[in-house]
Amino acid sequence: MPNKLLAILAGLVFLLIGLFFLLFESYTTTVDRGWSKEARSNRYLAAEKFLTLDDKNPNISYGFNSIESLSEIDVLIISNYSNIVSVKQEDKLSKWVSEGGHLILALPNSDSSQYSDSKLLTELGIGVGSSPVEESESEQPLIEDDEIDSYYTKLNFDGVDETLVINFGSYAPLYHEYFFQQGNEEYDGYVPFYWARNNEGIQFLQLNVQSGLVTVLPNVSIWQNAYISDDDNAYLLHLLTGSQKEIQFLVGTDFVPLTVLIWKNAYELIISIALLLLIWLIYRAKRFLPAVATTINTRRSLNEHINASAQFHWKYKHTEFLLESLREEIFKKYKFRFSSSNMQQQTISEDIAQTMSLQISAVESALFEAKITTESDFIKTVQILKTVNSNL
Helix, strand or coil: CHHHHHHHHHHHHHHHHHHHHHHCCCCCCCCCCCCCHHHHHCCCHHHHHHHHHCCCEEEEECCHHHCCCHHHCCEEEECCHHHCCCHHHHHHHHHHHHCCCEEEEECCCCCHHHCCCCHHHHHHCEEECCCCCCHHHCCCCCCCCCCCCCCCEEECCCCCCCCEEECCCCCCCEEEHHHHCCCCCCCCCCCCCEEEEECCEEEEEEEEECCEEEEEECCCHHHCCCCCCCCCHHHHHHHHHCCCCEEEEECCCCCCCHHHHHHHHHHHHHHHHHHHHHHHHHHHCCCCCCCCCCCCCCCCCHHHHHHHHHHHHHHCCCHHHHHHHHHHHHHHHHHHHHCCCCCCHHHHHHHHHHHHCCCHHHHHHHHHCCCCCCHHHHHHHHHHHHHHHHHC
């Protein structure tokens, strides 16, 4: 009996398990938590990973001087050519391209004056601005029997059957001196061997520089994390880098936000400062109980008391009060010396001025002036009064 009961229970358990897998369907939910910390600090992280999967060795630099050796680089991608700030850097770049390097540079600034002082760009005849080139005038038309799109640029490459479609965004079109040659004039500079355009102008330009190659784009933001999956952006990066292994991105010193760099390298310091600030705010905050009166147990000296009292009366323009005791003492001495009952201002001023060879106006002002506004006038008045007081 017990064996039969165990067999029945085991059968029921297996039946329930079978019904569970038969009737309930598993599912997977993907939660988008946004970009990782690494992706927020490196906008070309997706391009790096893509090139790594493409059997290449990509690197990111935030300044030209941080590149140790150009000779070890096969392809150099510059996000903004204005990051090349000196002639010495341009000379190194020019030599590297001439020796076989592939330079991919972007000219995102619509103001052509930003690049007018560039030695290398002037030598190559490259800039930004409107271009008069039409498909019918090109020795190598952009796309045979196809209309030019308003926004997208269509690219064709040798050995690639597909036509690449790229949206470079709203930037000033590229410019090359070769397109402005008149008539049959022979151009003795570097001639582009391929270019592509949309309705706004030329958006893609390539030219050989001795043993090297220069590719010019309006911008390389098409390879940033947010855009590399759009259109044929990733495929274009694959084609331009080709079979080369060492790929270097030069994205400029101002690429990563300062706040990201501080948090990445000194988040402990930021947390410590925040805690100290919080403690200080708590310390300085008002308490719920009334403030405790501060008891001062020390007494100031007589000189400090007199000085503080004088400063107080001077601050509130009580000059008469400050001079009152000295003036009264002078009036008493005057009355005793001259035995005069005539205490008119004019008489007193004349008697004292004649006795001490002082100006009547100065004596009268010192004895009877009610308002003294400047420190120099106050000092002068006190000097006269002390002179009169000591000589009466």
